[in-house]
Amino acid sequence: MIKVENLHKSFGDVNVLKGIDTQFIRGKTNLVIGQSGSGKTVFLKCLLGLFEPTKGDIYFDDKTYRDFSVKQRRELRKQMGMVFQGGALFDSMTVEENIKFPLRMFTKQSQAEMQNRVEEVLDRVNLDGANQKFPAEISGGMQKRVSIARAIVNKPKFLFCDEPNSGLDPRTATVIDNLIQEITKENQITTIINTHDMNSVFEIGEKIIYLQDGILAWEGTKDEIHKTDNKAVTDFVYSSNLFRKVKIAQQKGY
Structure with missing residues (x-):
């Protein structure tokens, strides 16, 4: 499990993350969504230890990263897996x-x-x-x-995925989503996925957090996101004609 308490991250006078509180469950696919510039990438880099938070704590299995020694941080890094947006394979x-x-x-x-x-x-x-x-x-x-x-x-105990479906056709993207979810459950990994792909949200979003201007504006499941009255979330999720039609059909009981 990963728990985040009052997480802030600033670069000079620019406050990117503004007091995020949440937790990510082991054995679940946890998705982070939000507009470009909402703080998703900075948030992920804080979880990975690439950025040091300005304020707040990140707990890995009830142990705060802030108190880890250099050796403990190195050991934690060994327990992390990362799927990069472009694959990042060595050619x-x-x-x-x-x-x-x-x-x-x-x-x-x-x-x-x-x-x-x-x-x-x-x-x-x-x-x-x-x-x-x-x-x-x-x-x-x-x-x-x-x-x-x-x-x-x-x-790994912790798996991080940054836009794992980027550049893939819808059918292949679904295969990748299902593979990540299966591996998460089989190995009881704490998996966190940054994504813009709403198919992923509705397919494997066992927990979803929505970031808006560095604030956690909503969190819930793929079922709850259909029912939310949070306008920022619905505007983001149903920004395409296809998903607007899905929403209307659900409201009419089709």
């Missing part, structure tokens, strides 16, 4: 080498142990036989699955 490395990278960086496993683990995660993301391919030789959806495999290869 000069094969699929297998990309997935092995965190194992080489954070563990002292033997070559045989690393190879076995790579095979396990490749099988889990349905990429058997792709070991020796390079990122340029596989599709965008396959690249995202490699990115997920790399993120979970160290068996």
Whole structure:
């Protein structure tokens, strides 16, 4: 579990995060949504330890990050997996080498142990036989699955995903959503996803927080978001014609 208390982050005179209180549940897909400039990326970087909060606390399993020693922070980093927006695969490395990278960086496993683990995660993301391919030789959806495999290869307790569906067609995006949710439940990971994809919200949003100008303006589930009377949330969620039609149909009981 990750708990956030009164989280503030400022850059000079610019206040980006303004007192966020929430918690993210283990074994659930937790989504962070909001307009561009709402503070989502800064919020995620604070959770990752890339930014030090100006004020407030972030708790990982009831231990506050602020009090962690350098060694404890390093150990925590080993327990984190990250799926980047563009995949962030190394073009000069094969699929297998990309997935092995965190194992080489954070563990002292033997070559045989690393190879076995790579095979396990490749099988889990349905990429058997792709070991020796390079990122340029596989599709965008396959690249995202490699990115997920790399993120979970160290068996993380915490998984962070930044726009994991960016650049994917709707069908492939749904496959990636379902894969992340399945892995979250199977391994009881605390998963946090930054997204603009409303399909993801309605598909896997077991907990959703909506940020507006650095403030937590709403939180709830994918079912509750349909019923909210928070205008900022409904304007954001139903900004497309498709989702407006869904909303109208629900209100009419279709």
